[in-house]
Amino acid sequence: MVKKILTVAGSDAGGGAGIQADLKTFEEYGTFGLSTITSILTVSPKTKTPSIYPIPIEIVEKQLETAFSGGPLDALKIGLLGSLPVIDLLEASIKKVNQSHVVLDPVMAVKTNKEVLQPELVKAMISKLIPLADIITPNLVETSILADMPIIETEEDMTLAAKKIFNLGAKSVIIKGGDRFKGNSATDLFYDGKQFLFIHEDKLETNTNHGAGCSFAAAITAGIAKGLDMETSVKLAKKYVTSAIKYGVYLNDFTGYVWHGAFQEATNRMIIGDDFK
Numbered sequence: 001m002v003k004k005i006l007t008v009a010g011s012d013a014g015g016g017a018g019i020q021a022d023l024k025t026f027e028e029y030g031t032f033g034l035s036t037i038t039s040i041l042t043v044s045p046k047t048k049t050p051s052i053y054p055i056p057i058e059i060v061e062k063q064l065e066t067a068f069s070g071g072p073l074d075a076l077k078i079g080l081l082g083s084l085p086v087i088d089l090l091e092a093s094i095k096k097v098n099q100s101h102v103v104l105d106p107v108m109a110v111k112t113n114k115e116v117l118q119p120e121l122v123k124a125m126i127s128k129l130i131p132l133a134d135i136i137t138p139n140l141v142e143t144s145i146l147a148d149m150p151i152i153e154t155e156e157d158m159t160l161a162a163k164k165i166f167n168l169g170a171k172s173v174i175i176k177g178g179d180r181f182k183g184n185s186a187t188d189l190f191y192d193g194k195q196f197l198f199i200h201e202d203k204l205e206t207n208t209n210h211g212a213g214c215s216f217a218a219a220i221t222a223g224i225a226k227g228l229d230m231e232t233s234v235k236l237a238k239k240y241v242t243s244a245i246k247y248g249v250y251l252n253d254f255t256g257y258v259w260h261g262a263f264q265e266a267t268n269r270m271i272i273g274d275d276f277k
């Protein structure tokens with residue numbers, strides 16, 4: 001039976017991040033995607049600043065009711081939350097349907113802009129959603145906030161941050177170094193309370209990494225929905241996102257998006273998982 005995955009996230013008009021990234025990624029993995037849209041995010045072509053337009057909470061609730069009408073899904077991915085009431089609603093819904101396989105991408109920063117989005121949501125996300133997550137996938141900006149460490153420059157800094165974030169209650173964490181990490185490597189660190197696993201890929205000199213974080217977390221979600229263990233899902237997601245960045249698509253002169261079809265085109269096969277352990 002095809003695996004069903006719900007994404008609860010923001011809509012990205014550019015098509016490469018948010019809900020759009022998640023649904024495209026789920027499809028690439030041969031899984032069936034459902035969506036609950038929490039907000040709409042736009043990025044001004046003039047100032048490059050993002051704006052978030054939350055969807056009224058009653059409408060978010062109706063979408064969740066539809067998505068969970070057959071009980072829990074094979075996995076759930078959480079992205080941009082958009083407003084405080086969404087956090088309470090999501091916490092209650094996850095508990096009510098007993099949803100497992102929860103991936104939390106704690107979206108607090110987009111790449112066109114250094115400012116933290118919606119800082120007022122961080123406390124509630126930490127106390128209500130992190131404890132329900134099987135994995136949390138912060139980028140370096142989000143890692144600094146969650147670990148309360150202003151500077152993360154070395155692998156030792158990442159290790160300490162991973163321990164601190166794990167101690168907030170998630171079952172595992174992957175810190176995405178990406179192009180914010182110093183040096184030539186796009187280094188990520190996975191920690192599940194037992195092992196620290198650094199995953200390295202060469203840093204790609206391109207702007208086509210918008211949507212990389214969403215797509216990476218969506219790929220991890222699809223992996224665990226298909227029965228892969230977390231470590232294998234993370235390693236496969238890293239290969240998937242690296243191809244997607246490499247063969248990305250430019251929208252204008254400052255934004256390029258990952259291309260979700262790249263991995264499959266390069267390998268000429270569906271993403272199953274077992275072949276890539």
Ligand SMILES: Nc1ncnc2c1ncn2[C@@H]1O[C@H](COP(=O)(O)OP(=O)(O)O)[C@@H](O)[C@H]1O
Nearest residue numbers: 139176177178179186202203204209212213216
């Ligand atoms: N320029 C790049 N070259 C190679 N990998 C990258 C690059 N930018 C991001 N990545 C990788 O893409 C994934 C998403 O990370 P990142 O872009 O930092 O997340 P976010 O989109 O949440 O900011 C990570 O695996 C990261 O290492």
Ligand SMILES: Cc1ncc(COP(=O)(O)O)c(C=O)c1O
Nearest residue numbers: 010012017018041211212213214
């Ligand atoms: C709805 C939404 N969520 C999340 C993001 C973050 O994207 P990324 O995967 O580049 O971190 C964006 C970026 O534009 C977005 O539009």
